[in-house]
Amino acid sequence: MYLCTAVIFAHRLYIGNIPFGITEDLMINFFNDKMQESRLCSAPGYPVLAVQINMDKNFAFVEFRSVEETTNAMAFDGIMLQGQALKIRRPKDYAPIPGLTDSGVKHIPGVVSTVVPDGPHKVFCGGLPTYLSDDQVKELLCSFGDLKSFNLVKDSGTTFSKGYCFFEYVIEGITDAAIQGLNGMQLGDKKLIVQRASVGASKVITGEGADMSMFMPSIPNVPLPINIPGLQVAGTAQEATEVLCLMNMVSKEELEDDEEYEGIMEDVREECSRYGEVVSVEIPRPVGGVDIPGVGKIFVEFGSADQCSKAHSALAGRKFANRVVVTWCAMLCLACLV
Structure with missing residues (x-):
């Protein structure tokens, strides 16, 4: 019974932030087309079996014909549909099927995931003006390279930005250069604090980073800005130049x-x-x-x-x-x- 239930949930994905008024047929065609364009189908034909939309709560469930294709479709987390960045997650009741190896989520060029996994290349950016939208922050970060994932942290009650985000670049090698270029950058009356989100170093708040303590405690397990041994980051004062x-x-x-x-x-x-x-x-x-x-x-x-x-x-x-x-x-x- 458990295995049967696990298989059912392994074929389904939760799709959040869907466009208002979208139809089931349109979503089916959208995912079928994207799966085929990205060569993520494991067999000929269309991978999507059905779509169920909850209009009141603005989400949907998409059912795929195979477990492998369901996992592959996770790569579309963050893809744009009618101006909306879709949030793609496993159902809450999902559990890995015993004996089945997960091939992992692939990266699709041009798609910026809304989930930034923990790792050595995950970057923290604080000191953002709260009026900046997701697109405006991403545009700033993309001036250094293409984003692999991005998450602007927002207040769950108001959906307003809390002034900080996490992100990761597609090309890991540009991370240090981006940190140096962004850290200390002036945005209006604020200066950015940009450092790796998690490294093997003691967490120390310095300089402008002390301001972050005002909102960090409200989010459990959020890494604080840290000093990175051996990394020459830009200071708050920029070198004079013409x-x-x-x-x-x-x-x-x-x-x-x-x-x-x-x-x-x-x-x-x-x-x-x-x-x-x-x-x-x-x-x-x-x-x-x-x-x-x-x-x-x-x-x-x-x-x-x-x-x-x-x-x-x-x-x-x-x-x-x-x-x-x-x-x-x-x-x-x-x-x-x-």
């Missing part, structure tokens, strides 16, 4: 449009000239099939480090096209263009 990096201002689509691109270039030059001499403005554009460094960032070179610092302070947290501008003063930015 170059200002602006992020979270432009989208790929805007950069591909010639008129939009020229308009953004003119707007940036005009606004930045309020704070000093603008020597140059560089806005890398995407090229099909080519990996262009620095796409999504805007680099402004000023006549002096003092002018750059003034612009950095004035523009941080401002809005451009309904996006919160993130500023970063560092010569490291220029390396992206070389």
Whole structure:
């Protein structure tokens, strides 16, 4: 009896955050198409047998024809459907089937999982302005590389952000560089605290990290910001430089449009000239099939480090096209263009 029940739950997945008004047929077609596109089917034909939707509570259960395909479909956690990031989980009553080896969840390019598993590459980011949305935070983090998983922690009662998140990059090797670039970054009136979420070191709160104690106790077992032996992270004070990096201002689509691109270039030059001499403005554009460094960032070179610092302070947290501008003063930015 136990084995029979376990098999039933091993064929089902819970799907949360589904779009309002979506139909069972649409969800069936969506998962069938995605499974086939990603070559996650274990046999010819369609893997989805049925979908049950609970409209009142905004979730659904999807039943697959095999245990293997059910496990494979876990890889779509975080996939976008009609503007909603789906949350895919095992049912609460799920238990591994005795004697059956779990092949593990695969990663699908372009899909950012909503679950960040514990591990050496899990990163903690605190000090986030609570008004930033999931997409805005992800856009900031993605300026250093593609995300494998991301979770902006929210208050269960209000669904508002608690000001911190966990994430992991697809390419593990960029983690240290991203930590150095993000830690101490100014966002409005706040500075980010970014470090690995769990390493074999004593947990010590330093500097701005002391502010995190105000909300950390409300979440059990949440790792506190820590010092990492041998890791040179950026301090809260940034090195003086003539170059200002602006992020979270432009989208790929805007950069591909010639008129939009020229308009953004003119707007940036005009606004930045309020704070000093603008020597140059560089806005890398995407090229099909080519990996262009620095796409999504805007680099402004000023006549002096003092002018750059003034612009950095004035523009941080401002809005451009309904996006919160993130500023970063560092010569490291220029390396992206070389």
